[in-house]
Amino acid sequence: MTTATDKKPATMAQALQRAMRDAMAEDPTVHVLGEDVGTLGGVFRVTDGLAKEFGEDRCTDTPLAEAGILGTAVGMAMYGLRPVVEMQFDAFAYPAFEQLISHVAKMRNRTRGAMAMPIVVRVPYGGGIGGVEHHSDSSEAYYMATPGLKVVTPATVEDAYGLLREAIADDDPVVFLEPKRLYWSKSDWSPEDPAPVEPIGRAVVRRPGSSATLLTYGPSLPVCLEAAEAAREEGWDLEVVDLRSLVPFDDETVCASVRRTGRAVVVHESAGFGGPGGEIAARVTERCFHHLEAPVLRVAGFDIPYPPPMLEKHHLPGVDRVLDAVARLQWEAEH
Amino acid sequence: MTVQELPGAAAYRPTPPPAWRPRTDPAPLLPDPEPFRVLGTGAELDRPLMLKLYAELVRGRRFNAQATALTKQGRLAVYPSSTGQEACEVAAALALEERDWLFPSYRDTLAAVARGLDPVQALTLLRGDWHTGYDPREHRIAPLCTPLATQLPHAVGLAHAARLKGDDVVALALVGDGGTSEGDFHEALNFAAVWQAPVVFLVQNNGFAISVPLAKQTAAPSLAHKAVGYGMPGRLVDGNDAPAVHQVLSEAIGRARRGGGPTLIEAVTYRMEAHTNADDATRYRGSAEVDAWREHDPIRLLEGELTARGLIDEDGIRAAAEAAETMAAALREQMNAEPALNPMDLFAEVYTAQSGQLREQAAQLRAELEAEAR
Numbered sequence: 001m002t003t004a005t006d007k008k009p010a011t012m013a014q015a016l017q018r019a020m021r022d023a024m025a026e027d028p029t030v031h032v033l034g035e036d037v038g039t040l041g042g043v044f045r046v047t048d049g050l051a052k053e054f055g056e057d058r059c060t061d062t063p064l065a066e067a068g069i070l071g072t073a074v075g076m077a078m079y080g081l082r083p084v085v086e087m088q089f090d091a092f093a094y095p096a097f098e099q100l101i102s103h104v105a106k107m108r109n110r111t112r113g114a115m116a117m118p119i120v121v122r123v124p125y126g127g128g129i130g131g132v133e134h135h136s137d138s139s140e141a142y143y144m145a146t147p148g149l150k151v152v153t154p155a156t157v158e159d160a161y162g163l164l165r166e167a168i169a170d171d172d173p174v175v176f177l178e179p180k181r182l183y184w185s186k187s188d189w190s191p192e193d194p195a196p197v198e199p200i201g202r203a204v205v206r207r208p209g210s211s212a213t214l215l216t217y218g219p220s221l222p223v224c225l226e227a228a229e230a231a232r233e234e235g236w237d238l239e240v241v242d243l244r245s246l247v248p249f250d251d252e253t254v255c256a257s258v259r260r261t262g263r264a265v266v267v268h269e270s271a272g273f274g275g276p277g278g279e280i281a282a283r284v285t286e287r288c289f290h291h292l293e294a295p296v297l298r299v300a301g302f303d304i305p306y307p308p309p310m311l312e313k314h315h316l317p318g319v320d321r322v323l324d325a326v327a328r329l330q331w332e333a334e335h
Numbered sequence: 336m337t338v339q340e341l342p343g344a345a346a347y348r349p350t351p352p353p354a355w356r357p358r359t360d361p362a363p364l365l366p367d368p369e370p371f372r373v374l375g376t377g378a379e380l381d382r383p384l385m386l387k388l389y390a391e392l393v394r395g396r397r398f399n400a401q402a403t404a405l406t407k408q409g410r411l412a413v414y415p416s417s418t419g420q421e422a423c424e425v426a427a428a429l430a431l432e433e434r435d436w437l438f439p440s441y442r443d444t445l446a447a448v449a450r451g452l453d454p455v456q457a458l459t460l461l462r463g464d465w466h467t468g469y470d471p472r473e474h475r476i477a478p479l480c481t482p483l484a485t486q487l488p489h490a491v492g493l494a495h496a497a498r499l500k501g502d503d504v505v506a507l508a509l510v511g512d513g514g515t516s517e518g519d520f521h522e523a524l525n526f527a528a529v530w531q532a533p534v535v536f537l538v539q540n541n542g543f544a545i546s547v548p549l550a551k552q553t554a555a556p557s558l559a560h561k562a563v564g565y566g567m568p569g570r571l572v573d574g575n576d577a578p579a580v581h582q583v584l585s586e587a588i589g590r591a592r593r594g595g596g597p598t599l600i601e602a603v604t605y606r607m608e609a610h611t612n613a614d615d616a617t618r619y620r621g622s623a624e625v626d627a628w629r630e631h632d633p634i635r636l637l638e639g640e641l642t643a644r645g646l647i648d649e650d651g652i653r654a655a656a657e658a659a660e661t662m663a664a665a666l667r668e669q670m671n672a673e674p675a676l677n678p679m680d681l682f683a684e685v686y687t688a689q690s691g692q693l694r695e696q697a698a699q700l701r702a703e704l705e706a707e708a709r
């Protein structure tokens with residue numbers, strides 16, 4: 001019998017590993033491949049122990065070539081396997097773009113459903129870990145702009161396990177964005193009895209509130225939760241929505257929240273111009289215009305190449321920047 | 336500071352890099368200096384195979400001519416003809432077993448048809464009523480691939496998956512000379528060799544990537560030589576000698592099937608027509624070169640040899656031509672019928688289940704169509 005005492009602190013990295021491990025144990029067609037995923041267990045140790053438990057044919061160290069990794073995964077999927085591909089870092093996934101955009105995303109559609117691409121592309125993304133250049137990109141907007149892909153990003157340990165299990169079981173290709181700086185975040189979590197989570201395609205209200213809605217995901221969720229706590233001192237009761245699934249997008253949950261609060265700020269690390277926040281703000285405005293007390297604002301990374309580690313704190317949206325945006329939501333108009 | 340002045344210089348002994356060792360002997364991987372040929376060499380010929388190759392070459396040439404004509408009539412959006420390259424197309428199809436997989440590029444419609452795919456389905460992409468007009472798993476033919484060389488890693492992955500499963504399935508991937516410059520060519524060959532995947536790469540070196548000649552594409556001794564760098568054998572073959580292409584392919588496919596790993600084959604051939612109907616080849620090549628290759632035409636070569644050796648007579652030649660005409664007439668008739676189009680199909684199969692977003696957009700299009708119909 002499972003009891004609450006079975007739950008121990010687990011990191012997001014451990015939950016992700018467990019998701020792949022359980023999927024591989026249940027389904028022999030699940031294969032993991034990527035750079036350093038075998039013997040080393042991945043540079044973030046997210047595939048730790050998989051090669052040892054399932055053999056190198058199931059968890060394979062590939063040559064160092066991202067287009068080759070994803071391209072061969074396409075062929076493996078054509079033959080009935082379910083590849084889980086690891087891109088070592090956000091910016092190292094770019095060589096695989098052509099395979100992702102021209103084949104992975106389109107295969108089902110171009111073959112009229114005859115050939116699905118049940119591939120998961122795991123991408124550690126985002127900054128805040130002191131990485132040198134090319135190790136901290138927020139690349140979600142590129143993926144979101146590609147029809148045929150699902151784009152998912154967990155922000156909690158529970159979601160890391162639940163969403164990855166679901167992504168692996170999904171017949172559609174899923175770009176699974178793992179927030180690097182949350183890899184070592186912890187939660188009391190039982191691998192033997194993982195809590196069920198909302199499915200891909202659903203956003204979740206992480207903190208209910210009534211004054212305004214913070215719409216966020218992945219690495220920015222803890223920032224928003226902290227901002228919401230700090231906002232209490234200012235007299236604002238902020239609702240925080242974790243989007244989780246950028247594609248498909250949960251208009252329903254998002255709009256229900258914004259209609260309730262009348263104000264919204266989108267928060268993400270990705271550059272603001274052409275970033276996810278623009279799409280989200282437009283969708284909210286189109287659907288909730290008559291409920292809005294103020295324009296939907298965006299708190300995003302600056303429109304600059306990702307900064308060097310000693311300067312990244314100025315780039316990343318932090319609590320103060322979020323609160324500044326909340327302060328600009330035309331509160332005076334109410335009184 | 337010189338070496339002699341370094342601390343401990345008295346004990347200094349030069350040593351080779353400790354970890355280095357030769358990985359493989361390159362000599363057996365090297366292609367022959369001249370393209371392998373069968374026709375004109377006096378080699379023994381398997382008559383049933385020769386007649387099959389001949390019939391398919393004639394049918395293939397007629398298919399190319401008919402498809403080109405259909406572009407002029409507006410029935411195809413575009414047609415990249417393989418006229419002059421039929422020996423490669425046909426041999427590729429005939430060298431494979433039923434259970435094997437073919438990974439064609441956009442110029443390889445003919446290979447797909449010769450493998451048994453319905454010509455109308457094969458031409459769907461080029462007609463433009465959909466992208467891939469067939470279920471790839473039915474004939475084990477991957478979608479005709481437009482982004483150059485991107486189908487090659489697919490072939491490697493499929494072959495690798497088949498081997499892991501214990502199936503003796505081989506993948507044959509087709510690519511052109513231009514495609515060998517792409518990164519995916521390199522990555523596919525490297526993965527194939529590292530994994531010892533049962534895959535064969537056939538490069539149809541037809542001389543041009545649209546307008547760019549091979550000399551501007553590579554400085555390699557031959558494209559087949561590229562194999563050596565990956566640790567797989569390279570073979571060079573006369574791409575217009577159908578029995579030679581068939582033999583080299585069959586040997587490589589057999590080797591892959593027995594667990595011997597991948598092979599890179601360069602077939603030296605020539606694109607007799609422009610890149611597509613939208614291209615003008617007179618801007619970048621002279622007629623003398625084309626005429627020289629006309630002398631080395633794959634049908635002419637095989638027909639001459641079979642006739643000289645008494646393996647085919649006029650009746651046989653006529654029968655092949657008539658069969659090709661029958662195919663062309665049927666293709667004309669089918670392609671002259673308007674394809675059934677349903678705009679609502681645009682929203683089908685983007686995802687397994689339609690998202691709310693796509694449902695909204697589908698509703699918008701449906702409303703527009705209904706308004707048009709009123």
